[in-house]
Amino acid sequence: MAPAYKLTYFNGKGAAECIRFIFKYGGLEFEDFRINLEDWPQVKTKTPFGQLPLLEHDGKQINQSVCICRYLGKIVKIAGKDDWENVEIDAIVDTVNDFRLKIMTIYHEKDQERRKTQMETASKETVPFYLSRFDAIVKKNNGYLAVGRLTWADLYFASMIPCFDMFSGGDTFAKYPNLKALQNKINALPAIKKWIDQRPQTDY
Amino acid sequence: MAPAYKLTYFNGKGAAECIRFIFKYGGLEFEDFRINLEDWPQVKTKTPFGQLPLLEHDGKQINQSVCICRYLGKIVKIAGKDDWENVEIDAIVDTVNDFRLKIMTIYHEKDQERRKTQMETASKETVPFYLSRFDAIVKKNNGYLAVGRLTWADLYFASMIPCFDMFSGGDTFAKYPNLKALQNKINALPAIKKWIDQRPQTDY
Incomplete structure (x- = not known):
């Protein structure tokens, strides 16, 4: 079938x-x-x-x-157990997606001059802004992005890492120990x- | 209290x-x-x-x-009655939001030359592309955006109309009878x- x-x-x-x-x-x-x-x-x-x-x-x-x-x-x-848990999961996913879209918009920018400026702003401002907050959230949430346990938000986030690494040209989470630990934990799920x-x- | x-x-x-x-x-x-x-x-x-x-x-x-x-x-x-209805509502809302973001990106563009070109493309392509599809969906869905009855997707959409009208500089739905009927229906809810x-x- x-x-x-x-x-x-x-x-x-x-x-x-x-x-x-x-x-x-x-x-x-x-x-x-x-x-x-x-x-x-x-x-x-x-x-x-x-x-x-x-x-x-x-x-x-x-x-x-x-x-x-x-x-x-x-x-x-791997969803929330009630409406409030679900909105907490949903909000972090949409925020991860905001971050992804900001990065991808720069990646697809055709004007090379503009792209260069945007890349600089992104690596100095946008990337640390989002990643430091995600890192603090994971630290506070028992090693996960929401509600203190594994949810689809974590799988969503982990699946995007190759896209983040492509953009940053290296190990995006090197300076963010809680995100790095989350990445390793998800990638180790059998x-x-x-x-x-x-x-x-x-x-x- | x-x-x-x-x-x-x-x-x-x-x-x-x-x-x-x-x-x-x-x-x-x-x-x-x-x-x-x-x-x-x-x-x-x-x-x-x-x-x-x-x-x-x-x-x-x-x-x-x-x-x-x-x-x-x-x-x-005003949500779905099961997971499939909810994903149908969610998907149309995220698509309305894609449309809104495409419009707002142009609206916030600071380079006037670029903005002008983007406005032209939007009114010739993006706006009719999305609105003709939304209109057909509403026609098929008993006058609503999803699952054949009023949901939060309709309120979401109707609340955005001033933003669409500001962008189009007029009555955005004039050429889309099913969207216009939906707009009137939502605005008439007491x-x-x-x-x-x-x-x-x-x-x-």
Whole structure:
């Protein structure tokens, strides 16, 4: 029987890797469908808003990676135990995503002069601003991003590290011991470790 | 007794109006705390990530407007009835927010030449791309953005209309009959109508 879930994305980690992490962590079967760039224009017309990732389940389609992660996080039981815990998880995830978007906007900037200035501001201001706060939050939260235990926020965050490292050109968390410990802890989870070892090798 | 919820934002609609709409719709008391711009530097240091809106409840703080709306949407019973309905609501809200951010990025662009080009692309491509899809979704969903009935996604969307109109310089939904009908329907809800009539008059 085909898996109940089909995930469509490009052949890369990007915005789909967080979804794959949660599938793998929870031991849920899914089809990891990776399209070739030459097929994208044709696939694009079938997506709700011209974007990937896309999750298909039971004849229905859902876009928006963070929303897909929240949905799966509940199913594999790494969500909050009540509404307040869930909003705490949701808020840190959206903040991690703000940080990711700020970085990616610079990465995609085509004007080289502007990009250079933005890179400087980012490494002097944006990156330390966010990472020092995330580090303090993890310290306060028993080694996790929210509610004092492992949630989908941690898997979301850990799945983005290759993207952060690509941007910083090195070990982004070297100066942030609590984030580094969280990274190591997530990467050592058996299902995640196995996935990282086996996943298709891609740059980002 | 002071209200259980305190919402802090600037004296404007912006990213806090969606939260106010849900409070008002649900008849939940809240303190609508609006700071003066000269107090912002000092308030900023007390926010988790230097941003507003901020919701305080029971000695705890939550940032991220969309997450606050989701949390309140559950409390006032305009959320989904199961996980799949919730992910459908979440995905359309994040897509509305993508659209809002694309528009606001252009609005805040300081390079006038670049801004002009981006405005042209937005009105020829981005705006019709999103609005035609939202319009079709509302048509298919019994006059609402998701799951065939009123949810917090509709209040979220309707609260953003002044921001869309400011950007388009007119009646953004004039060419989109289903969005226009949704706008009129939300604005006619007694609690929302009363709030729009009574709220502090601000440009955006």
